[in-house]
Amino acid sequence: MTDSTATKLKQQLNELAKKGTKHLSQLRHRHALEQGWQAAIKSVWFYPAILLIAALVDVAELAKFEQQPFYYFGLVLIPLLVFVVRYFQAASQYEIDRRLALALYDHHLASKDRLQTADEFLNISNPSSFELAAIEDSKTFIEKALNAELPKKELSAPVLTVAKWRSLATAASLTVLAILLPFINLGFNTDIAEKQVDSTQLLSAISTSQDANQVESELSVNRKASGIKMRSSQSDSASEAGEEESQMKAKPSQPKAASDASSQNSSAQQNQSNTAGSGASSQSSSSKQQQQKKEKPATKKKTNSQTKQQDQKKQKNSSAAGVANGKGSTSGQQPANSDKAAAENKARQEDESDSTDEAEEEEDEEQKANSSSGPKKNKRKAPVDRKLGVTGQSEQENDLANGRGGPGGLKKTRGVAAMLLGVPMPDRLQGSPNPGRTKSIQEQSQPEQQQVAQTNSEDHGARNGAVGEVPEKPLLPWIKQVITKYFVAQRSDETTKQ
Amino acid sequence: MEQHSINVNEQAEKFKHTFTQIKTEVSNMMVGQDDIIEGVLTALLAGGHVLLEGVPGLGKTMLVSSLSKAVNLQFSRIQFTPDMMPADIQGTTVLTETESGGHELTFQEGPIISNLVLADEINRATPKTQSALLEVMQEKQVTVGRRTIKMDEPYCVMATQNPVEQEGTYPLPEAQLDRFLFKLVVGYPTEQDYHTIIDRTTSGEKVEIAPVTDAETLREMRDIVRSVPVPEAAKSYAIRLVMGTQPHSEYAPESVNAYAALGSSPRGIQGLMLAAKVQALLNGRFAVSCDDVKAIATPVLRHRLVLNFHAQANGVSADSLITDVLNHVPVPNTVS
Numbered sequence: 001m002t003d004s005t006a007t008k009l010k011q012q013l014n015e016l017a018k019k020g021t022k023h024l025s026q027l028r029h030r031h032a033l034e035q036g037w038q039a040a041i042k043s044v045w046f047y048p049a050i051l052l053i054a055a056l057v058d059v060a061e062l063a064k065f066e067q068q069p070f071y072y073f074g075l076v077l078i079p080l081l082v083f084v085v086r087y088f089q090a091a092s093q094y095e096i097d098r099r100l101a102l103a104l105y106d107h108h109l110a111s112k113d114r115l116q117t118a119d120e121f122l123n124i125s126n127p128s129s130f131e132l133a134a135i136e137d138s139k140t141f142i143e144k145a146l147n148a149e150l151p152k153k154e155l156s157a158p159v160l161t162v163a164k165w166r167s168l169a170t171a172a173s174l175t176v177l178a179i180l181l182p183f184i185n186l187g188f189n190t191d192i193a194e195k196q197v198d199s200t201q202l203l204s205a206i207s208t209s210q211d212a213n214q215v216e217s218e219l220s221v222n223r224k225a226s227g228i229k230m231r232s233s234q235s236d237s238a239s240e241a242g243e244e245e246s247q248m249k250a251k252p253s254q255p256k257a258a259s260d261a262s263s264q265n266s267s268a269q270q271n272q273s274n275t276a277g278s279g280a281s282s283q284s285s286s287s288k289q290q291q292q293k294k295e296k297p298a299t300k301k302k303t304n305s306q307t308k309q310q311d312q313k314k315q316k317n318s319s320a321a322g323v324a325n326g327k328g329s330t331s332g333q334q335p336a337n338s339d340k341a342a343a344e345n346k347a348r349q350e351d352e353s354d355s356t357d358e359a360e361e362e363e364d365e366e367q368k369a370n371s372s373s374g375p376k377k378n379k380r381k382a383p384v385d386r387k388l389g390v391t392g393q394s395e396q397e398n399d400l401a402n403g404r405g406g407p408g409g410l411k412k413t414r415g416v417a418a419m420l421l422g423v424p425m426p427d428r429l430q431g432s433p434n435p436g437r438t439k440s441i442q443e444q445s446q447p448e449q450q451q452v453a454q455t456n457s458e459d460h461g462a463r464n465g466a467v468g469e470v471p472e473k474p475l476l477p478w479i480k481q482v483i484t485k486y487f488v489a490q491r492s493d494e495t496t497k498q
Numbered sequence: 499m500e501q502h503s504i505n506v507n508e509q510a511e512k513f514k515h516t517f518t519q520i521k522t523e524v525s526n527m528m529v530g531q532d533d534i535i536e537g538v539l540t541a542l543l544a545g546g547h548v549l550l551e552g553v554p555g556l557g558k559t560m561l562v563s564s565l566s567k568a569v570n571l572q573f574s575r576i577q578f579t580p581d582m583m584p585a586d587i588q589g590t591t592v593l594t595e596t597e598s599g600g601h602e603l604t605f606q607e608g609p610i611i612s613n614l615v616l617a618d619e620i621n622r623a624t625p626k627t628q629s630a631l632l633e634v635m636q637e638k639q640v641t642v643g644r645r646t647i648k649m650d651e652p653y654c655v656m657a658t659q660n661p662v663e664q665e666g667t668y669p670l671p672e673a674q675l676d677r678f679l680f681k682l683v684v685g686y687p688t689e690q691d692y693h694t695i696i697d698r699t700t701s702g703e704k705v706e707i708a709p710v711t712d713a714e715t716l717r718e719m720r721d722i723v724r725s726v727p728v729p730e731a732a733k734s735y736a737i738r739l740v741m742g743t744q745p746h747s748e749y750a751p752e753s754v755n756a757y758a759a760l761g762s763s764p765r766g767i768q769g770l771m772l773a774a775k776v777q778a779l780l781n782g783r784f785a786v787s788c789d790d791v792k793a794i795a796t797p798v799l800r801h802r803l804v805l806n807f808h809a810q811a812n813g814v815s816a817d818s819l820i821t822d823v824l825n826h827v828p829v830p831n832t833v834s
Contacts, residue, residue, distance in 0.1 A: 099731070103831035113787040116831065117729040121785070131727050133506040133784040482593070482601045 006122060009135065012142050013102065013119050020101025023150045028094045036087035040079040041167055047074040048174030055178045075175060105145040114138040115145060506784060509722050513779050516719060517543070519710040520568050527564040527705050528557055529698065530691035537682045537797055538565060538656065540780075542614075543719050544772035546679020547635055547655040549620075549670075549801060556684045558658040562616045569716060570709035571613035571652065578623035580666060584630035588642050610634055611647055613713060617657035621667040628674055631655065635677040652716045672760065672804060679769045681801035726775040732786040734830040736770045739795055742823035743803055751826035754819055757809035762802040769798045788829045796820050 051072075102115045109115075118138035121131040475483075517539060524535050534550070538561065541548040550558045559575075566573030576587060589608035595601050609615065610631070620628065634640050638649040657678070659670075675681075687695065698705060742749040744761030754761070770791055777790040796817060803816040 099831045103731070107832065112781075112783060112789055113729060113731055113785075114783075116731055117785045117787070120729050121727070128725065128727060129506045130725050130784045133510075134727065137784055478601060482603070485600075486603055 006135075009118065009139070009142065010122055012146060013115065013122070016105055016115065016142070016145050017098045017101045017119075020104045020150070021096055021098070024094070024096045024101060024104060028091055028096065031094075032087045032091040035090035036083040039086035040083035043082040044079050045167055045171040045174055047078045048171050048178055050074075051178035052174050072175075075171075104150065105148065108148060108150055109141055109144055111138070111141040111145075114141045118142065509725075510779055510782070510784065513543075513719055513722050514782070516711055516715060517780060520565070523568040523707055523710050524561065524564045527707055528561045529694045530687045531557070531561070531684065534561065534682050534684055537680050538562070540773055540776045540794070541679045542569070542652065542654050542716070543723055544679060544769075544776050545652070545654075545720050545723075546769060546772065547657070547677060549675070549678040549681045550656065550658045550684055551661050551681060552658075552684030553662055554660055556686070558684055559616060559618055562614070562656045562658075564707050565656075566614045566616075567707035568710055569614070570712045571716070572650075573614045573616070574609040574612035575616040575618060576609045577618045578620050578627070580622060580624060580668075582623050582627045584627050585642075587627065587630045588634075588640050590642065605642070605645060607647070608640075610640060611649065613650060613653060615653075615655045617655055619659060620657040621659045621670055623668065625668055625671060628668065628670060632673060632677065635674075650713070652713060652720060675801045676763055676765050678801060679773065680797040682797055683800075723772065723775045723779065726778055726784065726786060728771060728775070728786045731830045732774065732788050732791055733771075735788045735827070736767055736774070736791045738827045738830075739791065739799070739823060740764075740767045740770065742827045743799055743820070749823075749827050751822045753814070753822045757805055757812070757814045758803055758819060759806040760804035762799050766799055766802045770795065773798055792824060792829075795824060799823075 098119070099116055102119055103113075105111070106113050106115050114134075115138060118135045121127050121135050124131060127135070520539055521532075521535050524539075525532070528535060538548050538550075542565070550561070552558055563573065563575070576582075585608070587608045587610045589606050589611065591603045592606045593601050594604045617631065620631075634649065634653075635655055638651070638653050640647045640649070659667075697703070738749045740762045741747045742751065742761075743754060743758065743766070744750060745755050745758045747761070750758075750761075771786070773794040774786045774790040777793055778784070778786045781790065783790075799820050800816045803819055805814065805816060805819075808814075809819075
């Protein structure tokens, strides 16, 4: 290859590199634009969302927003910033150089790296024959590349896809909502305020009426029911039964109490355990509870506290009912009567709390006596089997228990069989077991000179005595000859080497 | 300069012609399996050794024996068995009778000292015996006692192993595997090939393999292969591929990190380059391209990947990992 040919080839490759670089720059610009545009579209709804949140959080401040329209510049500014950042980020990902430009042509012409190879080999000062041949081989492809037009890459997606339109529409709607929300919100809040005022007034008025009493009594029943549900989950099954019994008694009594209170006081006194009615009802109810507790000595302190709460609630109801009864009062005398009733209720509550404390103490003593006398019957459970679950939780489990023990199905599933690996294992090991990797470390150490104590040679004298029988190997003569020849030959090799 | 170019063209043409001749001759005996024949020839011309893996009856042994006849090389076959000792392969000193009636110790060369060695069922021998091949495969010499014997070029070990019958076998250690340039997996023939096999082997027709080249020509061809230059892009790509097989390296895909215990060694890149040079010459080019490297990556790298337990449990093969590496590693100077 002559120098002129090499120079010509270099010029041609330079031209190709320029064209390729230009093309790649365009591609990079388009790619960056695309990326930036996508990121900007995605970020469009961000600022409107902030505006909307601000509007929701503080309506009064939004009025200022309204007065300061430059706050809405963010609608344009943030997407613009995002676009610029993403553009430069995407553009900086690609570094364009000469090799990349030539590789573009190689790829386009399927020339198997011939242009890159030629460019590389042309810069070698003393190319080998194969390198020269490779340069020669690339000539035709360089010619082709000079005449070839690189395909112009179109934008991979339309400017505005449905998804992009959606985000734009979302942003627009959010902005509109953020702008309009102060007006909508203010009206809504005034309505609420007005409604709140009305409702408080109404409540105070209703609290004095009989209808309100009925409502209150119903509410208290509901509260009780919910309270009992909560307690039932905590208490034992035996105490639950007791509770349910008392509830069964209490439930139908409350609507009765309301109706009785309206009719006559005497009936309320008769239904002492039903709580609502006269002031003496609380005392009578506590005495009846004590009787119930005597009947069921297994009940615990929990139930006592629960009954306490119930009584308190009942007192509340009774106060309401007392107001309703009015003890002969009319609705026109309500404020004075209500004060009186409140004072009476306070006194009753104090008395009742004292009585309930006494009842609790008595009950504890009884419980202690029972526990010392014999085992609690309600604590008796089915014989324990070896299941891993808690025994005696249900009747079904007790039925299954045979008292003989032994692992159940549940335990079997948790046994050794369940611990086996779930991965397929080859039934044979391939080859011999590997003892593992060994690592040998060689440390270089300099030889150290050591002092050796001098020892004087001594004459040990000649050793006397018979050596004994030295057995000779019964070698055949020809073997002796061969061995002699072997060693003689070997020594001769050594001497020649030396 | 022009003269140089003409010479190179001639050399490349001669290389291609000889290659095609050998392939055609071997194909007379070996039906189908073009990829395997090309692989074996590529390894022979690149100066490497080949490990042929396949179930019995696919013609692995016949391929190697046919090749030895076609290239007219000194051929020896070693049937590996569990009781075989290194001395059985390398040779030993034996007592012989002289003409004069005396006796002397002489060195009896083992079958390993040849040009083309067929190590049949290599995994049946113990690691001790397998290790006897290490020196000869890497350094092309055998040391027995105080005697070191240099092998004549071209020297090539072609080993076969059966992947199915693993009982009573000893898998080749990594050091041994790494010394093979290619691991070629021999598959079943196609339907059309079966017809030809029946006609050729069950009739009275006798197929004779004629020698089409010799050791000297093969040596020249090896020199030509080593003369092929490798541009920077192809070098970078080969390096990236080898690094891609090494777990937790820069170019390793997730699958390699998860399933590979060991990746390819630097021997792998030597093998990649030599085999890619042969590919370039066969494709009529004077320099290696990235496509050449890609084409021979699987047979060069598959036996250099050591898979971990997770890979074995999940049925992940070395080939699938190499495919992942090829898909993951970018070709240098490409516009994505």
